[in-house]
Amino acid sequence: MAKQNTNNRFEDRLQQFFWELGDTVRFAGRVIRETFRGPFEWGEFYRQCYVIGLKTLGLISITAFIMGLVLTIQTRPVLADLGADAWLPGIIMVAVLREIAPVITALIFAGKVGSGIGAELGSMRVTDQIDAMEVSGTNPMKFLVSTRVLATTLMVPILVFYADGVAFLGSYVGVNLGGPISIKLYVQQALDLLWYFDIIPATIKTFFFGFAIGVISCYKGYNTTGGTQGVGVAANTAVVASSLAIFIIDLLAVQLTEIFI
Amino acid sequence: MTNKVKNNKSVIEVTDLYKTFDTKKVLEGVSMNLYRGETMSILGRSGQGKSVMIKCIVRLITPDSGYIEVLEQDILKLKDDELNQIRTRVGYLFQEGALYDSMTLAENLLFPLKRNKPGLSESEKQELVETTLRSVDLLDDIEKMPSELSGGMRKRAGLARTLVLQPEIILYDEPTTGLDPYTARDINELIVRIQEIYNVSSMVVTHDMKCAKRVSDRIVILHNGNFIARGTFEELENHEDEIVRNYFI
Ligand SMILES: Nc1ncnc2c1ncn2[C@@H]1O[C@H](COP(=O)(O)OP(=O)(O)OP(=O)(O)O)[C@@H](O)[C@H]1O
Numbered sequence A: 001m002a003k004q005n006t007n008n009r010f011e012d013r014l015q016q017f018f019w020e021l022g023d024t025v026r027f028a029g030r031v032i033r034e035t036f037r038g039p040f041e042w043g044e045f046y047r048q049c050y051v052i053g054l055k056t057l058g059l060i061s062i063t064a065f066i067m068g069l070v071l072t073i074q075t076r077p078v079l080a081d082l083g084a085d086a087w088l089p090g091i092i093m094v095a096v097l098r099e100i101a102p103v104i105t106a107l108i109f110a111g112k113v114g115s116g117i118g119a120e121l122g123s124m125r126v127t128d129q130i131d132a133m134e135v136s137g138t139n140p141m142k143f144l145v146s147t148r149v150l151a152t153t154l155m156v157p158i159l160v161f162y163a164d165g166v167a168f169l170g171s172y173v174g175v176n177l178g179g180p181i182s183i184k185l186y187v188q189q190a191l192d193l194l195w196y197f198d199i200i201p202a203t204i205k206t207f208f209f210g211f212a213i214g215v216i217s218c219y220k221g222y223n224t225t226g227g228t229q230g231v232g233v234a235a236n237t238a239v240v241a242s243s244l245a246i247f248i249i250d251l252l253a254v255q256l257t258e259i260f261i
Numbered sequence B: 001m002t003n004k005v006k007n008n009k010s011v012i013e014v015t016d017l018y019k020t021f022d023t024k025k026v027l028e029g030v031s032m033n034l035y036r037g038e039t040m041s042i043l044g045r046s047g048q049g050k051s052v053m054i055k056c057i058v059r060l061i062t063p064d065s066g067y068i069e070v071l072e073q074d075i076l077k078l079k080d081d082e083l084n085q086i087r088t089r090v091g092y093l094f095q096e097g098a099l100y101d102s103m104t105l106a107e108n109l110l111f112p113l114k115r116n117k118p119g120l121s122e123s124e125k126q127e128l129v130e131t132t133l134r135s136v137d138l139l140d141d142i143e144k145m146p147s148e149l150s151g152g153m154r155k156r157a158g159l160a161r162t163l164v165l166q167p168e169i170i171l172y173d174e175p176t177t178g179l180d181p182y183t184a185r186d187i188n189e190l191i192v193r194i195q196e197i198y199n200v201s202s203m204v205v206t207h208d209m210k211c212a213k214r215v216s217d218r219i220v221i222l223h224n225g226n227f228i229a230r231g232t233f234e235e236l237e238n239h240e241d242e243i244v245r246n247y248f249i
């Protein structure tokens, strides 16, 4: 249970922050243990994947398309000045695959799915539904939390791949605005600059994005206190903390990739 | 009534229970027994720790110290799967019903059935759900969502969800609080009827004197972290201690 914030002094807030950080890590450990112990709740897991995908697909499609398009339109003049037009598709692809698609997708995901999980589990907590589940012999950590965390962990990478593709399309449209180019040539130019080390670290980090969003949102919802008002707080802090975590993981991923590659 | 108490074995035995939240001492050495087939009420003012007490019995809250035996098992020492086994034999009615609001009434009852009675066939489950809902007069509302039910209906629905697993013990947390007198009376009658039909042992946490009078074989009063009096309704009504008598005014 989250400790009560008694006043706003900086020291106390810092202490509170680290206490919650530690508690979230403990929670994550418990989630992992519960996921691998005993039978897994496949039914609820599939349902979650479906719900999550359906919830975010539209938003991610629009955003990814526009990102690809806008990025291309804005980068073209710079490259044209340098006489490096042919690099345009490649540069966009690297930017999209490595950074833009994973981070934008994860942020949208945190906003939509993270707040949803925070609110759902939060309201289940304050209306005793989680306790009710527990006393009727169903482990809510397994049924509610493990399934959601696994679903977010797998769905973020899948949605990022999808966003990559849509952004690629947007970028192709953007390139065509400057003069027609065949899709074959475009793909060739795009893949020229790309090597598979662009994809592997970028994909690995998306699993961590998904895991972080799932764990943080579930943690916030599961430990909601303070009635209906607490539910709003849980949904809100789930998004804020997940978004922060995404950037921190992104930073760490860059550092680690530098070291190893 | 007293015979029922004396001749029977305990289904719940609580000894020397202590629980403190931060600095607030809630339970300070509480002990009690619940005998098979009896209905016992716990009275106490708001915030005295009645809910904490019954939550300890199903280990929703872990006490700081003490011993709790439920159906001859040491609850605090059980492993998770053994605990779940016991929990399915103990029904718990939450104050607001705690219905799963993403599921219909029927699904609310099917949920615990599917997970705890995998041996039953689909039609057997369906039939059990229908019989149970009929016994609390909610069969017509079987496809409704919890948000479409009134307060009294939710309580009955919550009760149906605990009954569907055919528990041996039922813990009621304020079953009549917040209901109008007529609905409260219906709930009281329901508690009595369930006791007669299923021969369950019950513990009823309440503020409601009418409820306590109607359903209880025995009453205990929780005050400042301990039970200060035990007895039948009539005995406590005329108790020598003024604090106890004050509850009955
Ligand atoms: N999880 C918890 N964390 C901290 N304090 C708690 C917790 N649960 C209960 N308390 C405290 O324990 C005390 C007893 O609470 P409890 O809910 O058992 O009261 P109650 O007797 O059931 O009252 P009511 O009749 O109003 O339901 C209260 O002061 C409450 O603030």
Ligand SMILES: [Mg+2]
Pocket (backbone or CB within 6 Å): B050, B051, B052, B173
């Ligand atoms: Mg209470």
